[in-house]
Amino acid sequence: MLLTNDEFASLIEEIEASVAARTGHEPGDGRTRHILSLVVVPDKSEMDPDPHRVAD
Numbered sequence: 001m002l003l004t005n006d007e008f009a010s011l012i013e014e015i016e017a018s019v020a021a022r023t024g025h026e027p028g029d030g031r032t033r034h035i036l037s038l039v040v041v042p043d044k045s046e047m048d049p050d051p052h053r054v055a056d
Contacts, residue, residue, distance in 0.1 A: 015038065019036060
């Protein structure tokens with residue numbers, strides 16, 4: 001996924017809004033508690049022509 005900083009910020013806002021819209025549900029009605037985890041790792045290989053280079 002290639003995004004500008006502004007596009008990435010918008011994506012995170014959309015994810016937060018989607019999760020927030022569902023956090024007020026009460027137990028019951030067949031609901032199961034879920035724990036959501038998001039890990040974001042920048043792909044530095046897209047920016048560095050030599051991804052195996054050791055940083056100075």
